[in-house]
Amino acid sequence: MYVCICNAVSESDVHTCVSAGAESIRQVKNACGWKPGCGSCTARLAEAIGRARASAGAQPSAA
Numbered sequence: 586m587y588v589c590i591c592n593a594v595s596e597s598d599v600h601t602c603v604s605a606g607a608e609s610i611r612q613v614k615n616a617c618g619w620k621p622g623c624g625s626c627t628a629r630l631a632e633a634i635g636r637a638r639a640s641a642g643a644q645p646s647a648a
């Protein structure tokens with residue numbers, strides 16, 4: 586499932602970036618090569634980061 590349609594970033598991509606050490610929305614965007622787009626995906630991205638961190642055994646971060 587796509588988290589960001591404008592950048593074709595999937596939930597799996599977010600999990601990969603979080604597994605590689607990205608923690609914040611900014612870090613995940615940088616790691617995934619995010620380009621400015623419509624911006625409608627911020628909430629979906631935050632949720633995907635939370636799921637990725639939870640599945641990795643980390644506590645969800647508000648950062």
Ligand code: FES
Pocket residue numbers: 588589590591592621622623624625626627
């Ligand atoms: S859906 Fe992510 S920038 Fe548009």
